[in-house]
Structure formats: structure tokens, C-alpha cells
Amino acid sequence: MKKLVKNNVYWVGKMDWELESFHGADYSINNGSSQNAYLIQEEKTVLIDTVWKPHSTEFVDNLESEIDLKKIDFIVMNHGEIDHSGSLPALMEKIPNTPIYCTANAVKSLTGQYHHPEWNYKVVKTGDSIDIGNGKKLVFVEMRMLHWPDSMATYLTEDNILFSNDAFGQHYAVEELFNDKADQCRLWEEAMKYYANILNPLSPLVTKKVEEVVGLNLPIEIIAPSHGAIWRDNPLQIVNKYYEWSKEYQEDQITIAYDTMWDGTKQLAHKIASEISKISPDTRVKIFNISHADKNDIMTEVFKSKAIAVGSPTVGQNILSSVGGWLEFLRELKFKNKEAAVFGCYGWSGESTKVLRERLTESGFKVVEPEIKCNWNPKTEDLDKATAIAEALCKTTK
Numbered sequence: 001m002k003k004l005v006k007n008n009v010y011w012v013g014k015m016d017w018e019l020e021s022f023h024g025a026d027y028s029i030n031n032g033s034s035q036n037a038y039l040i041q042e043e044k045t046v047l048i049d050t051v052w053k054p055h056s057t058e059f060v061d062n063l064e065s066e067i068d069l070k071k072i073d074f075i076v077m078n079h080g081e082i083d084h085s086g087s088l089p090a091l092m093e094k095i096p097n098t099p100i101y102c103t104a105n106a107v108k109s110l111t112g113q114y115h116h117p118e119w120n121y122k123v124v125k126t127g128d129s130i131d132i133g134n135g136k137k138l139v140f141v142e143m144r145m146l147h148w149p150d151s152m153a154t155y156l157t158e159d160n161i162l163f164s165n166d167a168f169g170q171h172y173a174v175e176e177l178f179n180d181k182a183d184q185c186r187l188w189e190e191a192m193k194y195y196a197n198i199l200n201p202l203s204p205l206v207t208k209k210v211e212e213v214v215g216l217n218l219p220i221e222i223i224a225p226s227h228g229a230i231w232r233d234n235p236l237q238i239v240n241k242y243y244e245w246s247k248e249y250q251e252d253q254i255t256i257a258y259d260t261m262w263d264g265t266k267q268l269a270h271k272i273a274s275e276i277s278k279i280s281p282d283t284r285v286k287i288f289n290i291s292h293a294d295k296n297d298i299m300t301e302v303f304k305s306k307a308i309a310v311g312s313p314t315v316g317q318n319i320l321s322s323v324g325g326w327l328e329f330l331r332e333l334k335f336k337n338k339e340a341a342v343f344g345c346y347g348w349s350g351e352s353t354k355v356l357r358e359r360l361t362e363s364g365f366k367v368v369e370p371e372i373k374c375n376w377n378p379k380t381e382d383l384d385k386a387t388a389i390a391e392a393l394c395k396t397t398k
């Protein structure tokens with residue numbers, strides 16, 4: 001069933017309440033999600049994006065119940081990723097010659113995935129536009145590497161809607177569609193989680209792109225992303241947030257992430273937390289066991305933090321593999337301007353703190369000198385070393 005966005009613009013996507021994870025198991029979904037596709041019915045009929053492949057039959061059937069598919073004059077593919085393009089093969093079987101407007105890189109990504117070089121691609125660049133009648137135009141803005149080389153946004157004049165694709169989205173199901181209808185706490189939590197876990201490595205490009213788009217002085221009344229709520233109430237609030245988040249964002253927070261086999265390293269984690277609270281009562285402290293907490297939630301907390309402390313016992317002259325995997329993800333996210341401390345228990349060789357230090361340094365963290373390298377289970381003198389770590393991390397100014 002199509003839902004009205006504004007005037008002759010409709011949402012024709014998939015509200016995906018059952019989705020549990022995304023990008024394989026790389027991104028946890030706790031509050032549903034949506035793949036937003038849009039139908040514009042002016043003198044020309046335009047479809048912007050489609051939905052994920054498993055929903056392609058439902059998508060095409062729904063669309064067919066609303067319009068004669070042959071009436072679709074153009075398809076705009078803002079991004080080739082399968083959650084937006086996955087229903088294209090099913091649709092193109094029914095309307096094989098329909099022009100597909102997309103970037104040159106999207107021709108590559110779509111052809112690479114679906115092996116249909118014969119599709120009627122129309123390559124566009126920033127500033128190109130198409131007339132859709134009734135005095136309205138679609139204007140294209142390339143969003144290269146936000147977050148794929150093929151990404152672009154499409155702006156609808158007169159209605160002043162920016163179809164921003166993945167930018168400004170959230171994995172969050174909002175049946176009522178709009179940001180003013182959404183549970184505000186969840187909306188902002190999900191928007192930040194999306195930024196921290198997907199867009200953070202691209203922050204320098206986000207800063208530039210936001211400056212470029214704001215510099216165009218386009219009147220923007222609605223931002224319609226490809227996942228989650230559509231921003232119609234003060235749409236620039238999410239643009240301003242992206243700008244703030246893209247500039248080495250941090251709050252007065254310290255996050256402690258660790259894993260343990262026999263709870264020694266856990267005791268160290270909790271002692272560091274209580275020392276931070278003593279030294280700097282206003283600093284927010286959060287503790288996560290890497291094996292038990294949701295990795296994307298921990299990364300959102302790291303994103304908010306000015307400093308982190310990471311702990312692992314020594315195992316096989318290394319760190320626990322759970323911590324190793326988590327550190328790989330941490331490196332991928334390219335956090336900047338954050339400090340870190342390391343800690344962990346050991347029995348005989350004690351490599352874990354050295355390995356943690358190296359891995360965090362490689363990931364761009366400034367690792368402070370004080371650490372806790374604790375032989376077997378912590379004694380009072382080991383726990384006392386938490387004070388020096390807390391002092392070093394609390395010195396970090398926000």
C-alpha cells in the first residue's frame with residue numbers, strides 16, 4: 001500500500017519489522033527497519049529506488065496494484081546496494097526498456113550484481129536534471145563514497161524533497177513514516193548508531209558534502225532517506241547533527257570494553273570505572289563485556305566517548321579472540337582524537353597489554369602510559385593501579 005509523503009510523492013517501500021540483522025550479522029537491528037522506495041506521479045511517473053531482494057515479489061505486486069507498471073517513465077537508482085536495488089531484476093522483467101538514471105559507478109555495481117549490461121542506463125552527474133512535468137525537475141547530486149562509490153541523492157524541485165538514500169537514515173521501523181511521529185529517543189539513538197557504525201570512517205567526506213549541499217542553498221522541506229523515518233519536521237536538524245558528528249565528535253564519556261575467562265580482567269574493568277567516577281564524577285562511564293554486549297551498541301558508545309579502556313587476559317600469548325575481532329571492527333571505524341588505556345590479567349608470559357597497545361595505536365588511538373598488567377587474579381596493589389589509568393583518561397578534555 002502506498003503512503004502519501006507530499007502532493008504527488010508516495011512511499012512504496014517495505015516496513016521491515018522482522019529484520020534482525022543487516023549486512024549479514026555486521027549490524028544488529030533491534031527496532032525493525034525499512035527500505036524506503038518512492039513513487040512520484042507527475043506528468044511523468046518516476047520510481048526512486050526499490051527494496052531488498054527477499055521482498056521483491058511483494059514490492060512488485062504492491063506497485064502493480066497501485067499503477068500500471070508500463071506507466072513508469074523512469075527509475076532512479078540512488079545506490080546499487082542490494083537493499084535498494086534487489087527488486088530491480090523482478091521489476092525489469094516486466095518493464096525491460098525503462099530508463100534507469102544512476103551514476104557511472106552504479107552502472108558498474110548494478111551490472112556486477114545482476115549481470116544485465118543491456119538495461120537502459122542513463123548516466124548522470126552532479127547538477128544534471130530531468131523534467132518530470134508540472135514545472136518540476138529531479139536534480140542529481142553525486143554522493144561518492146557516502147557510502148559507496150555509486151551513491152547519489154536526488155532533489156525534487158517545487159516539492160523541495162531531498163531523496164538522500166543512505167545518508168540521514170536509520171535502521172528503525174516507523175510505520176507512520178515521519179520523524180515527528182517517531183519515538184524521539186529511539187530515533188536519535190538509531191540515527192547515531194547508523195552514523196557511528198557505518199558512516200564514521202567517512203566523516204571527512206561527510207563534513208565536505210554537508211558544506212557543499214548547504215552551500216547550494218536549496219530549499220529543503222523534506223529529507224527522505226532510504227531507511228527509517230522521513231525528516232519533515234525541521235529536516236535540517238539531522239543535517240546539522242551529521243556536521244557535528246563528522247567533526248571528531250565526543251561527549252564527556254569514557255567507555256570500558258573487556259572480555260575475561262575467570263573474571264580477573266572484569267574486576268580490573270570495574271575498578272577503573274569506579275576510580276573514574278571518584279576522580280571525575282561528571283564523566284559518564286559505561287562498561288561492556290565484549291562477548292555479551294551488542295558490538296554495534298558498544299561502538300556507538302565508543303563514538304560518544306573521549307577515551308576508552310580495553311582489557312583482555314593473555315591467551316595463547318595473545319588476546320582473547322572476541323577482543324581481537326572487536327578490535328578489527330574498531331579499526332575499520334577510524335575513530336579520531338580519542339585516548340585509550342589497556343589492562344588485563346595473565347599467568348606466565350603476559351602479552352595481552354602489549355598486543356592491545358599495538359592494536360589500539362594502529363587504530364588511531366593515543367594510548368596512555370599507565371596500564372594494569374596483572375599476574376593471575378588481582379591483588380590490592382593491582383587494583384590500586386586503576387587510579388593512574390583513571391587519572392590519565394580523565395585528563396582528556398572534551
Ligand SMILES: Cc1cc2nc3c(=O)[nH]c(=O)nc-3n(C[C@H](O)[C@H](O)[C@H](O)COP(=O)(O)O)c2cc1C
Pocket residue numbers: 259260261262263264265266312313314315316317318345346347348349350351375376377
Ligand atoms: C586457554 C588458556 C590459555 C592461556 N594462555 C596464556 C598465555 O599464553 N600466557 C599467559 O601469560 N597466560 C595464559 N593464560 C593464563 C591466563 O592469562 C590467566 O589465567 C589470567 O589470570 C586469566 O585472566 P581472567 O581472569 O581475566 O580470565 C591462559 C589461560 C587459559 C585458560
